[in-house]
Amino acid sequence: MSKFWSPAIRSLVPYTPGEQPKVLDLIKLNTNENPYPPAPGVTQVLRDFPTDRLRLYPDPDSSKLKTALAEYHGLDNSQIFLGNGSDEVLALAFMAFFRHNKPLLMPETTYSFYEVYCDLLQIEAKKIPLDSEFRINLADYDQENGGIIFANPNAPTGIALPINRIEQLLQRHPDSLVLVDEAYVDFGAETAIGLIARYPNLLVTHTFSKARSLAGMRIGAAFGHPDLIAGLERVKNSFNSYPLDMLAVETATASIADDAYFKDICQRIMHTREHTTAALTGKGFKVLPSATNFIFVTHPQRDALEMMQALRAEKILVRHFTRPGINQFLRISIGTDAEMAQLIDKL
Amino acid sequence: MSKFWSPAIRSLVPYTPGEQPKVLDLIKLNTNENPYPPAPGVTQVLRDFPTDRLRLYPDPDSSKLKTALAEYHGLDNSQIFLGNGSDEVLALAFMAFFRHNKPLLMPETTYSFYEVYCDLLQIEAKKIPLDSEFRINLADYDQENGGIIFANPNAPTGIALPINRIEQLLQRHPDSLVLVDEAYVDFGAETAIGLIARYPNLLVTHTFSKARSLAGMRIGAAFGHPDLIAGLERVKNSFNSYPLDMLAVETATASIADDAYFKDICQRIMHTREHTTAALTGKGFKVLPSATNFIFVTHPQRDALEMMQALRAEKILVRHFTRPGINQFLRISIGTDAEMAQLIDKL
Secondary structure, three states: OOOOOOHHHOOOOOOOOOOOOOOOOOEEOOOOOOOOOOOHHHHHHHHHOOHHHHHOOOOOOOHHHHHHHHHHHOOOHHHEEEEOHHHHHHHHHHHHHOOOOOOEEEEOOOOOHHHHHHHHHOOOEEEEOOOOOOOOOHHHHOOOOOOEEEEOOOOOOOOOOOHHHHHHHHHHOOOOOEEEEOOOHHHOOOOOHHHOOOOOOEEEEEEOOOOOOOHHHOOEEEEEOHHHHHHHHHHHOOOOOOOOOHHHHHHHHHHHHOHHHHHHHHHHHHHHHHHHHHHHHHOOOEEOOOOOOEEEEEOOOOOHHHHHHHHHHOOEEOEEOOOOOOOOEEEEEOOOHHHHHHHHHHO | OOOOOOHHHOOOOOOOOOOOOOOOOOEEOOOOOOOOOOOHHHHHHHHHOOHHHHHOOOOOOOHHHHHHHHHHHOOOHHHEEEEOHHHHHHHHHHHHHOOOOOOEEEEOOOOOHHHHHHHHHOOOEEEEOOOOOOOOOHHHHOOOOOOEEEEOOOOOOOOOOOHHHHHHHHHHOOOOOEEEEOOOHHHOOOOOHHHOOOOOOEEEEEEOOOOOOOHHHOOEEEEEOHHHHHHHHHHHOOOOOOOOOHHHHHHHHHHHHOHHHHHHHHHHHHHHHHHHHHHHHHOOOEEOOOOOOEEEEEOOOOOHHHHHHHHHHOOEEOEEOOOOOOOOEEEEEOOOHHHHHHHHHHO
């Protein structure tokens, strides 16, 4: 604490990222990273990049990557916003769209950064409980609001909503911005990007950190009506003009170019997830139905925190959340088949 | 404009970065980029980097780069904050320290992003005019304030303040945070980093975009008392946990490691600046005394905007600001000797 701190930051409770251990001989299943490397073209980018160009500022619009994403998703560049990871994209979206004098609706159990943004930006967060099966029930969101945000699939539950339910929500709330955070969508859920053309109140966010194996490069995107993208650009250009460096743009573009590799590693992770789910279910665990690259598991007789600590002693990192309601669950990222075999063995 | 925009963003006037042309056969003297490539070690980083690691999140604290900077400047890691370019560092500092209910004092003519941050964050900006020689007079800042910010050397004037004047200001305002933006300090001014140990109200920001030829990688830093750094970390971790990607950390660290190269290119740029200043003075231009990698020049008989347009027709980009008081000046970045010879010839 310091007298120089702005009053608004004195009571902040910042987001706590999952541990990034500095030792390397761990099985790291705690931050939903991809067990497979980025597309081979990414290596080529680094090997061939003309270093002399780094003395220049990057294109503030990252047009090359926007164009690649526009082609990939069948959109126009004006429907795409890019930022330094989807965390930055979300932070800028909260500034651009959720600072109204009405509460922002969000699931009680979801990505915990959402309430941190609300805290930072003095937005009232109204948390809607999940149902008894840990699912988001969108009918519960039919109330006065200054915006709605949820992750689909949700985290840390892993459960996906069907797209027609999201469309109904968009229809029922034409005056509310609905932000669908699709960080994990590539592992078995359906994207809402196809709804953008018809719903000017929809903003969808993606990340290159999970399915595209580029967490180390910090690339996120938002897709929506050009008026929404223009709002994001206004805030971005009032905050930091060049959030994507040249190598982030080049590596992300190389990833988009290799769709066969992308689809293959997503398939492999989904296959490993189903195999792991079956094995843990056979050992008496309850595993929520996941459409992500992680599973959320609990055991009727065993304490989750103790299991997490015991796994850590065996050099396997998983994530445990202390919040009531989910504190008997572990969130386990899907690694390679070999890594998951070790996990299943230790559990 | 859209009904979904937060009220606070509707009247924003975002920062306008200098043009980044997509054609390459221009002499680009408009955004104060370094004419020399980054240190040779930077190329080696890209050639050798194990791409597989990019699937993992980076260290959220960028400890490797903090340690390198701590050793370089004789500081502790707890006195260093890192961000995605000094623009992001400044934006987070405005959030952390300047949201008090008193005006933030800044020069009337300075880096124009400062007032954009104020606009975004609803901070009252009080602009203090420069003196008749375009210098900052720190005695004018002896008034009620919620913080003080200026660039040293200042931009776009290029003029540096002596460090003892900054120390006097720190002594006269023990309850105000004083932010000294040293983006251009390596081209002939004296850094205030040496004052940090004695003045807990001092925050100094640096960038890797100018003297270190890494504009393309987006790396900025702040130096100050650990309590100030803790405030910045709180805001950062409530906004975006991982603003520096792995390659930004590695390339910046490689740059710090090669001090001989760094000092050599700074010397070359200063030498070219003095030569260019002498040549333009000989042609009747008035050139403000610069301690930066740019010069701010005016001609008693020639219109600045017309000169800018004429240079552009000759494929030389320089920057012109339309604001009254400085609209008869051009800001010209220092390029190579060959580039400056062409500029002098065309002028």
